[in-house]
Amino acid sequence: MSAASSSGNVIKKYLPVYFVLLAIFFVEVFLSFQHFATGSLVIILLLLAVCSATLGLLYFMHLAEERRNLLLTLIPVTIFVLLMMNMFWSDSVRLLHMRPGAQ
Amino acid sequence: MSETDVAVHGHGALMEESPYAIPSRKLTMWLFIISDAVTFGAFLFAYGYIRVSAASWERPFESSSVINVIIMTVVLITSSLTMLGAVDASKVGDKAKAMRFLYSTAALGALFAALHLREWFELFGRNITLSSGLFGQTFFTITGLHLLHVISGVIAILVVGSKYSSGSLTPGHVESTGLYWHFVDLVWMFVVPLVYLTNIVH
Numbered sequence: 070m071s072a073a074s075s076s077g078n079v080i081k082k083y084l085p086v087y088f089v090l091l092a093i094f095f096v097e098v099f100l101s102f103q104h105f106a107t108g109s110l111v112i113i114l115l116l117l118a119v120c121s122a123t124l125g126l127l128y129f130m131h132l133a134e135e136r137r138n139l140l141l142t143l144i145p146v147t148i149f150v151l152l153m154m155n156m157f158w159s160d161s162v163r164l165l166h167m168r169p170g171a172q
Numbered sequence: 173m174s175e176t177d178v179a180v181h182g183h184g185a186l187m188e189e190s191p192y193a194i195p196s197r198k199l200t201m202w203l204f205i206i207s208d209a210v211t212f213g214a215f216l217f218a219y220g221y222i223r224v225s226a227a228s229w230e231r232p233f234e235s236s237s238v239i240n241v242i243i244m245t246v247v248l249i250t251s252s253l254t255m256l257g258a259v260d261a262s263k264v265g266d267k268a269k270a271m272r273f274l275y276s277t278a279a280l281g282a283l284f285a286a287l288h289l290r291e292w293f294e295l296f297g298r299n300i301t302l303s304s305g306l307f308g309q310t311f312f313t314i315t316g317l318h319l320l321h322v323i324s325g326v327i328a329i330l331v332v333g334s335k336y337s338s339g340s341l342t343p344g345h346v347e348s349t350g351l352y353w354h355f356v357d358l359v360w361m362f363v364v365p366l367v368y369l370t371n372i373v374h
Contacts, residue, residue: 079260080253087253094245094364098238101369108224114365115220121361129252129354139192139202147206151213158221 086128093121201348205355208321212359215317216366219310223370230307231371232300237291241368244287245360248322251280252357259350262336262343270346274333277353281326288319311367318363321356328352 097117101110127133132140192199223229233241258273292312295301302312332349335341 080257083253083256087249090249090361091246094242094249094361097365097369098242101365101372102374104374107229107370110370111220111224111366114369115362118362118365122358125252125354125358125361129256129357130351136191136193139194139199142192143202143206147209147213150210151217154214154217158217 083128086124090121090124093117093124195344197344197348198351201351205351208355209359212314212317212362215314216362219314219366222306222310223366226306229371230300230305231373232295232298232307233368233372237294237368238372240287240291241364244284244291245364247280247284247287248357248360251277251284252354254280255350255353259343259347262346265343267337270343271333271337274329274336274346278326278329278333281322281329281353285319285322285326288315288322307371311371314363314367318356318359321359325349325353325356 097114100113100117105113126144132144194202254273254276258270258277261267261270261273292315295308295311300308300311302308328349332341332345336343336346
């Protein structure tokens with residue numbers, strides 16, 4: 070395979086991922102004009118963003134082609150840390166409203 | 173094997189195969205990306221909690237801002253595609269093509285930054301600033317941090333590109349820069365829905 074044809078192929082190879090990312094983004098824009106409650110809209114948009122990020126990680130950042138060990142080392146730990154952040158962020162909202170912990 | 177043996181024979185016999193089978197430079201970039209993802213995660217979670225719990229919240233984005241953010245997003249996702257081309261061309265040794273793709277990526281990144289600044293100045297004109305309330309504080313902090321990453325990425329692409337072109341850096345360096353650039357794109361996929369799309373005027 071020549072050098073020139075190879076770099077042309079990689080664009081063609083990832084073009085479907087590119088269009089799916091754009092499609093997800095346009096769905097997000099469409100949904101943002103619908104009259105959802107703020108909390109519901111945030112959750113729906115976050116789920117779509119997670120789908121986009123997964124595609125970006127697996128294909129644009131080639132995590133799908135790397136050894137499974139790399140994915141298993143990096144991603145679960147990151148998700149765990151991000152989820153654990155919710156422990157003290159939710160507490161900060163409680164303090165904002167001056168509600169005692171027991172309530 | 174004793175310490176003496178190690179000193180005489182080196183570490184070669186003791187070294188196992190890397191569990192990840194990637195160069196240390198790439199692994200280091202991955203670790204940086206993960207730590208940066210957690211930083212952005214902290215900002216976005218904080219924003220999310222404030223946004224949902226605030227009794228009143230400014231919604232400053234009209235259709236012109238939405239069109240601007242659509243163009244910005246298309247530009248940034250397209251720049252990820254050109255970066256894929258640059259990494260691939262550098263791997264097969266086509267320097268000219270890799271440089272064309274790298275300069276295209278840097279140009280798209282600069283265009284994104286310019287559009288971003290245009291959005292900022294438009295908000296400044298409406299007295300929405302870093303000190304004008306919760307929306308301004310969170311919006312300019314999160315988008316400012318992302319813009320800083322974009323500008324750093326553009327500079328990194330230009331520096332790595334010129335050094336790769338002169339032969340002092342390898343395709344591995346281009347690949348690591350590419351990983352960083354894709355990460356910047358990936359963060360934007362969270363910033364847009366949370367910071368822009370939940371604040372559109374209905």
